Amino acid sequence: MELYPASLANSLDFPVIRKEIAELCQTTGGKSMVQNLQPIPDTFELKRALQQTNELFSLYLSGDPVPSTLFDSVKGATSVLRTAGTVLEESQFSLIRSLCLSYKQVHRFMDKQRQRLPLLAEWILATEPEPLITEAIDQRLDERAQVRSNASKELASIRQKLTKSRAAADRIFDRVLKKYREKGYSADFNETVSENRRVLAIQAAYKGQVQGIFHGSSSKHSIVYIEPGETVEINNEIAYLLDEERQEIRRILKELANLIRPFTNLLNSIEDILTELDFIKAKAAFAHREECCLPQLTEQPHVKLKEAYNPVLKIFNRHKAKLTVPLDLEMDVQHRLLVISGPNAGGKSITLKTLGLLQLMLQSGLLLPVHPASRFFLFGQLMGDIGDNQSIENELSTYSSKLEKMKHFLQHADDHTLLLIDEFGSGSDPDLGSALAQVFLEKLNGFKVFGILTTHYNAIKAIAAATEGIQNGAMLFDRQTFSPEYRLETGNPGSSYTFEVAEKSGIAPHIIKEARERTGKSTLKVDQLLVQIQDEKLQLEKKRDRLNAELQSIKKLEAEKADTIVKLQEKLDKQSKLNEENDRLLYWGQRFQKLVEGWMDQQSQKDKKAIVARFIGMLNQRSGEVEKEEKQNFSKAQSKRDKKINELKEAEVKVGDRIKVLDNNLQGTITAIKNGKYTVAIGNLSSVLDRDQFIPFSGELPDQPKRKKRKKKFNKPQDGKPKNQNP
CATH class of the missing domain: 1.10.1420 (MutS, DNA mismatch repair protein; Chain A, domain 3)
Known part of the structure; x- marks a missing residue:
């Protein structure tokens, strides 16, 4: 992605992001990579960088250990080794040893995490550590990096x-x-x-x-x-x-240097790998701290921000113990350009900069502080006109600078361009500047560019309302408290609330009154109409929110009532079944009692056998009834459980959710979702599952029904005593 102008990254506060990530690096090389962080032009490499960062991010998300990348550079030592016959100091050999040991640990870690970190493991495992290097050093140097006495006779x-x-x-x-x-x-x-x-x-x-x-x-x-x-x-x-000792030590160190010299390129590669891993780890750590994720990437131009935060503003507000309002907006081929209006200090510029900064971060390989359902397109160009760009050196006024940029936009913008213009049309005569801005807007819309423009001009708002491909948006303002809400609402333009803001700022009422009188009637009427529309919309929203809250409360009460009814019904059913069971037990008890009494009254053995046979027949009959009831109960319980499982299989899940695997009841965390497949971290392992293989961890299931073991049936007696056998 190309940036225009070159200073656009600074205007979007990208250096602040670089600084925050650099502070999370363990190495000088990693910090240097962060300072050089910029958009990755190759789409394949960009997606690879995003996935690698997301893999390490999954470790932070699950609380699993992340390998250390702390080491000191050996580039100075390897530079010396490139010249034949050169010797290193003991301390330089010690640095080489530490580097190799660090890489050995990282290599072993990645070998164990092949499934969970496939891209990182593939990259790192391609370079094998060389044990001969550390063995040669350890044979000659001790733990204090001093040459051992037994290094030579x-x-x-x-x-x-x-x-x-x-x-x-x-x-x-x-x-x-x-x-x-x-x-x-x-x-x-x-x-x-x-x-x-x-x-x-x-x-x-x-x-x-x-x-x-x-x-x-x-x-x-x-x-x-x-x-x-x-x-x-x-x-x-x-x-x-x-002197003899110094010469012998030099000879030993020269011998050691000659042994390690063939591995110079390997050592440089290892340092490069660990440096880049440190860089990736810092990006993942930043993503974890700022609650980021990897949003969905679209093949066609489409931008959807859901619960998106400007990370710079969020960090600033966190230091001030202030809350940050998230941003929601969507732009597609039907609504490519968004014209935002509203009061000064109401959040127009922050909204514009939030989109630009997030797009720049994403295409530089960074995860974003947005909801996972957010969607981004990889644009080919990011252009912008943000802030005061007057230049003494180039003899440009603010307006001349804006025209210079607009000339570039008109010459180079296309349907793969994301355009950001703050205070569109300002800097010149209001009428003339507005007229020129209207033409510019129509031309840019014809190029099918995507973007956000902020303005106070009613004429620009009117074009946005009447032109296909452009939509209005307003930053909401609470007239009761005379304070901005920092929330964007698309569909209608907003008022600048010029007089209201002036009143809140403490300007004398008589001055504001005089200014109102000097304002053209049509202009004042339009502004008052916008204020009225926005006020009515705000009141409707508050009423809607209040009704929704009441509706949710009613639904909650209805759900609680329904739940109470269900529980009472279940209790009644249970009691009814218990009563039926007691009646059956009483019935069978009476029958058995009569048989026992009859058996005791009989004198002949033949009659007693007949009564015993009847007794066994009754036992088998009762056993059959019980077994039939248990089968029916098992079938109902299993059906109820299966229905609940199917409902939970359809439940919406996202990255970061805890889940339970159905086959083995193991618990895990979703770390990635791609093409209908779900990557799940289970302990130190990672598995790719289909959606029907797991349910949300919070989902409650009825207990798995169990079949009861049936007792053996009785056969008729041969000698007056009952005998049992397998059914």
Whole structure:
């Protein structure tokens, strides 16, 4: 997307967004990428950038850990390595090691998150970490980035000699120091260090009494520093060993540099990957903080803002503990141009800048603080005339600057252009400027551009009302409180509320009255008519809102009443069933009682068997009835549950909603919706589901009905005793 003029991003406050995101970066390179953030011209790359940001955003949304991208640049070290035979400092090798370890952790993380972060994983897993780099460094350097003594046999031998020589030098020096201290030659602090050698601090009066090498004196020449003659030879030996150590360390570091040199390009690639990941992570963190999402992208020109916030205004208001009013508007091929009118400080310019800033953010690869149902088209050009553009350098007045821009609009605007013009037609004679603006508007409409224009001119409002492709919009104003509502309403123009705003600002009433008298009758009548229309509309809206609230209250009461009736009916049904069951139990109890009494009255075994057989027959009959009732109850409960599941499958869901998977009852969060498929984060995993595979988490389901295990039926007795068997 091309911007015109070049300063348009500044006019839309895009640098504020860059600054906010840059503060969330962990690396200097990431901050630099944010500062260079601009529209991505290639559509494929833009959509990829948006999806990658959305993938990391899903981690923030679900509260899962996000990999660290903290590291220091190694570009200085790799630049040195490109020249054969060069050597790095120990600290530079330490930076390389840290970079490789950071990348190893990120690589491992992405390997585990392949399903949930497919684009990021594909990108990062294409570059494998090289373990040989860290292994080679760890073999030669310790955790303090110092060359290990065992890095070579020669270095180990040198350091052993150094340890012995230093110990011997210390013993000799301590003996000499003790001697001169006892003689009273030493200064209060006895000794110091000069050129890495211990030297005696001797009072100047006794310097001729001490044999050795003079190293200097104090500022007042009261103390001289002398290296004792007894330690000169061994100190020279230590100096020689230190030189040998330096040469061996250099040889080891050169050897290490030669081992790592073939991986120079890999190291640069790893740093580039981690830098870009830091950049993406900062974008995702900003999106999470500002409650953003990835809106729907349309193939045809169409803009729909739903619950859209200007992030700069939202951040500013948050610091002031003020609420920000969201914006709703829609533009399609039937209503491509929106002419907004209304009072000054009523939100016209903010509305215009909100659309422009959100479009610029989206086409720069950023998620937006809008409702997920919002829709955006990827425009080829974003043009604008916002603010005072007079230029001393180019000898342009404000109006000349506006005409210069309009000339560009008329020459280059097309049906893939989003145009933003603030104070359209202003800057010149009201009548002449308005006439020219009317022609400009008709020409721009002929080019089928999309856009927003703000104005105070009634003639422009009239054209918008009468021309296909253009619609009016008004920023609402509450005349009772004389304050703007910062809400846009399309369909009708708005009044500028010039006199009302002046009255609220404290202008004397007699001055306002005189101004009204000087205003042309037709102009004043039109303005009064607009005020009247807007007032009536506002009152109708308030009445509608009040009626809707009352209607919702009535519906709520009706729902509560219906729910109470249903519960009472269920209670009655339950009691009725309980009564029926008690009657049946009483009936069967009486029958069983009679059989028992009959059995006890019989004397012959044959008659008793006959009664037992009748008893078993009655048991089996009752068992069959109970089993039939349970099957009917199970079928009803299952049908009720299935109906509820089907209702919940049709419920509307959006990104960020919690859901429950039907197959396994696992809970998850929707992170993306595309082509009827739903990406769901379940713990550390990510799955792509169809809509009929899950229900909203808040949806309440009846319990899954369970079949009761039936007892075994009884067979007729063979010996007077009943026997049971499987049915």
